[in-house]
Amino acid sequence: MDCRIFFFADGGTEPTRASMPQPKVKLVVTGDDFGYCPRRNHGIVECFQTGGVSNVSLLVNATSALDAAELAKIHLIPIGLHANLSEGAPVSQNLKGSTLLNEDGFFHGKTGFRKVLSSGQLNMYEVEQELRAQVKRFCELVGHLPYHMDGHQHVHVLPEVREVFAQVLADFGIRYTRIPVEPGLHACPLIPPHLHEFYIQVQKDALSSVEVFRRHGIRWPDVYLGLTTMGQNMSIDNIKQALGYALGARCLTNTLTTPLTGTQTDEIAAANRPVTVELMVHPGYPSHPQEGGCGQGPDDFSLSEDRQHELEILTDPSLLAYYKQESIQLCAFRDL
Template sequence: MPQPRVRLVVTGDDFGYCPRRNRGVADCFLAGAVSNVSLLVNGAAAGDAADLARRHRIPIGLHANLSEGVPVSQQPGASTLLNKDGFFHGKMGFRRVLQSGQLNLAEVEAELRAQVKRFCELTGHLPSHMDGHQHVHVLPEVRDVFAQVLSDFGIPFTRVPVEPGLHACPSVPPHLHEFYSQVEKDALASVEVFRRHGIRWPDVYLGLTTMGGNMSLTSLKRALGYALEAKLPPGERLTAPPRNSRTGIATPDTDRPTTAELMVHPGYPSRPGQGGCGQGPDDFSQSEDRQHELETLKDPDLLDFYKQRGIHLCTFSDL
C-alpha cells in the first residue's frame, strides 16, 4: 500500500451535546467520514455518546468545557467559573472574566481534573486527546493549567488552532475573523507551554474556515490543499508550526506524511429543549448547519478526493 501524503484526523466535536448530535456523528463515523470524536462530559447526552463510542469502537477524546452549561466539579462556595445563575460565563464571558483577573485558576484546574475523571467513568479509559470547547484551552494562564493537567494524566495530544489560509479566506465574516485571529494569537503563544510539557499535536490544523454553512467540497479541498502542500523539516514529528509563521507550514521537504486535524461539527439539528450542557441547545445546534456538515462530509466525492490525493483518515493514537 503506498505511503499516504497526509494522515488526517477528522474530529467530530461536541459529542454528547444531544442525542441527535450523537446519532449524526456516529453516522459520519460509520460512513468513514469522521475518524475521531471529542466528548463533552457535561453534555445532556454524554452517557449515550459514550455508549455509542463503545458499541461502534469510535476513537474518543475529551472536549474540555469551561464556557457552556454547568460544571462537573462540586466546588464549595461561590465559584469564579460561574455566573449568578450557576452556569459557566459563555464563550466571550469566560474571556472577559479571565481578562479582568477575577478567574480563580485553582477552580479551573479542579474542573478540568473533574472532567477527565468523569470521562474515565463514562468510557472506562483515559482520553486519547484533550482539546478545549470554544478554544478555551489556549487562553493565557488557562493554557498553563491545561498543559499541567494533560501532563499529570499522561494525555499525549491536544489541538493548536492555527489554520493556514485563514486570513485569505473571503467567506469568514468580519466578526468571526476577529475572533479567529485572537484564537490564532493565543494558540501560537501556547506552543512553548505545550511543548515544555511534552504534549503533541498534528502539523496542520483545519476547520475554522469550513464551519457550518461555510463547509463545501470546494472549501474543504481548499483547506486540505494546505496540508497536501506542507513541507516539514526532518525529525519534526507532531510539533508546532514556527511561531513566526502565520501558515503553520515549514520547510524543507521530507518523505514522511504530513499530519493534520480537521475539526468538524456534524449532526442532526437539536430539537428545542433537548440537549445542551445544562441550558438547552444553542442556535447553531438547532440550525441546519449541523446536518449540512454531515451531508458534506459523507459526500462520495469528498471520500474519493481523500483516496485520489493520498489522504488517509486516522486517529490520534495512530499518530
C-alpha cells in the same frame, strides 16, 4: 487501528499498513461536541460509520454524554475529551461561588469566560479542579483516558489557562491536544467580520501556547483546519482548498507549532513522513428545542441546519473518493 500481521494456514500474511504505500496525509477528522444532544450523537455516529469522521471529542457535562460514551463503545469510535469551561454546568461539585460560574451557577459563556479571564478575576486553581474532574468523569463514562484533549470554544489556548491545561494533560499522560493555527485563515473571504476577528485572536492565542504545550511534552498534528470550513462554509471544494493550504504550509507549520525533532536524522525523517492534519467538524442533526446542551438547553449553533449540512458534505461519496485518490488516510489521534 490494528497494525499486527496475521499468519494464515498457507503460510502467507495479510497485508498490513506497514507494507502498504505511505499516505501523503494522515487526516484526523474530529467530530466535536459528541454528547451535546441525541440528534448530534446520531449524526456523528452515522458520519463515522460512513467514513466522514475518524475521531470524536466528548463533552462530559452535556446532557447526552452517557449515551455518547455508550455509542463510542458499541461502534469502537476513537474518542477524546472536549474540555468545557465556558458552556453549561460544571462537573466538579466543589465550585459553589466559583469565579468560573455566574450567579445562576453556570459557566460564563464563550465571551463571558474571556472577559472574566482578562479582568484577572479567574481563579486558576478552580480551572484546574474542573479540568481534573472532567478527565475523571470521562474515564467513568468511557472506561479509559482520553486519547486527546482540547478545549470547547478554544479555551485551552487562552493565557494562564494554557499553563493549567498543559499541566493536567501531562499529569494524566494525555499526549495530544489541538493547536488551532489554520493556514489561509487571514485571507478567507467566507467568514463574517465578527467571527473572523474572533478566529484571528484564537490563532494568536494558539501560537502563544505552543511553547507551553511543548515544554510539557504535549503533541499535536502538523496542521489544523476547521475554522474556514465550518457550517455553511463547508463544501467539498473548500475542504480540498484547505487541504491544499495544509500541504503548502507544512514547512511553516512545522517550524511554528510542531515539537522540535532534535537531530538532523530526525528532521530528514520528519520531512519524508506523511503530513498529519486535524480537521475540526461539527456534523449532526439540528437539536430539538429544549433537548440537549450542557444544562441550559441547546444554543443557536446546535439548532441550526449547519449541522446537517456538514454531515451531508462529509459523507459525500465524491469527498471520500478524493481522499483515496490523493492518498489521504483518515485516522485518529491514537493512530498518530
